[in-house]
Amino acid sequence: MSGYPIVLTGLAGRCCVVVGGGAVAARKAQALVEAGARPVVIGPELGPEVEAMAVAGQVQIERRCYRPGDLAGAALAIAATGDRQVNAAVAEEARQRGVLVNVVDDPALCTFTLPAVVRRGDLLVAISTGGQSPAFARHLREMLEEIIDPAYGELLALVGSLRPRVLSRALRERQLQVWKRLLDGELLAILRRDGRAAAEARAAEILDGFIEQETGGTGGTQELNG
Template identity: 45%
Template sequence: MKTYPIFAVIENKPCLVVGGGAVGERKVADLMTAGARVTVVSRTLTPELAALAHRGEIRYLPEDFTEAQVEGMTLVMAATDDRKVNAAVSAAAQARGIWVNVADDPEHCTFIVPAQVRRGELTLAISTGGASPALARQLRQEFQQYLGPEYGPYLDLLQRVRTRLLTERRAHPDNGPLFHRLVQSPLREAVAQGDRARVLHLLHEVLGPVLSTSVLGELVSQALKGTEG
């Protein structure tokens, strides 16, 4: 299967999941992580989905699938254990030009959901094009071990530094080299150790000539809020 990798912006967009079992629950979790407004169609729900519906965090339609349910949706996901229902969901979505994913059935998909590793704003997506989902899962496990939890606050810090630097020195020719020096420095390791003094020292080594110590300290405090050190 030939695919084109993209990251879809679906925050506050309506998305439909047909199926309230374990697979549907995983689909809902992924969509909610991306900020989507999720509707679930199913006669039954897992306890977790039922709790989400009870709290109003998802819209729940306790009924069988109908074509009208896909109207106005940005993405549609079929996650039932009935292949005929899943095929009907796919057909209804494709007839309306809506992207659709059918669990474990690439032939009825217009997009596939890759294995994912998330660390804050960092997302690593892994796909084998449907050739071997088991390999994709294995690679995800390996990358989960490699990409430690420090990558979340580390990326947050890099983003804050970049935003501040571009605000004060927009389009300056030295910005690119400064960013490169930061990511080549031992900054991530210092974040992983929760050593704020070391983090501030490393930032000052690279950015001291352009950002004050007080500004750098503020950025460190914001990015590493809640971490040890």
């Protein structure tokens, strides 16, 4: 299945409906909570994971069967009931209302699919098989989790904080070289070994070296060559 990859960033405070109350529905609801949404979970029987989220105030629950009209005002919907007829009814209402919908285990009814995700702070790596094999996506995610450790999230936060300085007039003409130097692996190694403060200090030295070179000093050549 072909698709256009996007990351939804406007879900904060938005109502998102999850139909179903089992473990799968709980995982989908938890992901929505992490995105800042206000999930409403609808199902006649709700599992312990959903109940725990409700007690914590993370989700609103409706202990009943789905009924037409439940998607009114929803930003998106997820059907995870295990009942194909109910899931199809949710998908049909979503289509009529123009609401994005994901139907678990039925890609043909989906207007979006949910990838397997590796999260490291604000770094998000998504893996999609177009709904063909969630197990394969999970397998790849587990492989990437071994490679992309938490230090990558810390590196993203660090280089993000440096962006205004890299885009400043003093370094604007050499942005590509500066980014290549900052991301060549040295800062990542320092983060893993010595922590954020040491990495920030080294990054400042690297940028100072580039600026000195641009302004006619002699101290930047060593930094440029690494």
